[in-house]
Amino acid sequence: MxxxxxxxxxxxxxxxxxxxxxxxxxxxxxxxxxxxxxxxxxxxxxxxxxxxxxxxxxxxxxxxxxxxxxxxxxxxxxxxxxxxxxxxxxxxxxxxxxxxxxxxxxxxxxxxxxxxxxxxxxxxxxxxxxxxxxxxxxxxxxxxxxxxxxxxVGAGANMKLVVNMIMGSMMASWAEGLSLAKQCGLQQSDLVEVVKLGAIACPMFALKGPTMAEGQYAPAFPLKHQQKDMRLALALGDEMQQELPLAAAANELYKRARAAGYSDSDFSAVMEAVAKKD
CATH class of the missing domain: 3.40.50.720 (NAD(P)-binding Rossmann-like Domain)
Structure with missing residues (x-):
């Protein structure tokens, strides 16, 4: 960047x-x-x-x-x-x-x-x-x-951590949805189109969904940096005494993906932490 x-x-x-x-x-x-x-x-x-x-x-x-x-x-x-x-x-x-x-x-x-x-x-x-x-x-x-x-000073850092925490949690949820759709026998491409037309339409979902379905994770934002931001956001939550259970669960998925060798892949490779292998 x-x-x-x-x-x-x-x-x-x-x-x-x-x-x-x-x-x-x-x-x-x-x-x-x-x-x-x-x-x-x-x-x-x-x-x-x-x-x-x-x-x-x-x-x-x-x-x-x-x-x-x-x-x-x-x-x-x-x-x-x-x-x-x-x-x-x-x-x-x-x-x-x-x-x-x-x-x-x-x-x-x-x-x-x-x-x-x-x-x-x-x-x-x-x-x-x-x-x-x-x-x-x-x-x-x-x-x-x-x-x-x-x-x-600090307000910009905190805002960025909140934004990236939300983004990381959303991506983890998207990965779970794509994986579940596949296990149900649904076409992941159909899920991408359905979501694109509804109230939860999201440019990130539309952009990343097709490549996630193909298992392709060319790095735009490396997964290791997303996990770092999740970690920092969780530390901020502790400091503010704010519970962040969804972010904490998502962070564990990013950690699992890092352990599986996807640190330098795009953060959408969190898909590999939830996808059921055939």
Missing amino acids: GYAMALNLVKAGYEVVVWNRSPAKCDALAAAGAQVAATPAEVVACCDITLAMLSDPEACLAVATAPDGAAAAMAPGKGYVDVSTVDAATAAAVAAAVRSAGGAYLEAPVSGSKGPAEQGQLIFLSAGDKQLFEAAAPLLEVMGKASFFLGD
Whole structure:
């Protein structure tokens, strides 16, 4: 997703400086016109606004706070926009590191996966420094179709976890329905069409249903990341003393799918945790 977002900025005419923990992943962006930096600190030194897209809380903290990390080059007038999906505590820790160096911080996790990222149709769930949100608005408009400012740091992280918890629970339910239909002797394609025409019509069901029926799970949103988000959402529920029995049950299915070797497959591969094998 980070590649697609950066490429859209390059295509829009912005001067883009990129860095990746796996350097080879920058090659295509360099070919498209981006400058490649050696460290996160070098990116920040070159840019007024730095965006980070990372896989988990540990990566976010490391990239922001390492000796050659983003915070090391932060200064007044510079901003750090973290679009990763993490928990509120991680967002607060990164914000503290950035702000202590004089920079501004905005969390802006995105709703949307590989396709929306490529199409510039992401939804940004932002919180933190309002002035940075306003300054970054033109960049967010290139990469997305909507941006929300939700308040103080942590609000964006919490909103993203709630959204992904709902999505993950819905996908697990869809997998169970498709599997049950097959065991009843029904055509899964008929179920897809029936649901598409009714009150529970859902673009995700229509998009993923046919490939799930075929056992095809080309990754748009890797299952390991969905399970990570379920885990973080459940931890948020514990913190808020909110029972989440459906999400907890869905999380166990994702864990089972991971154990079966589907970590890097699309999150729709949760189907493999419920499908009855012939």
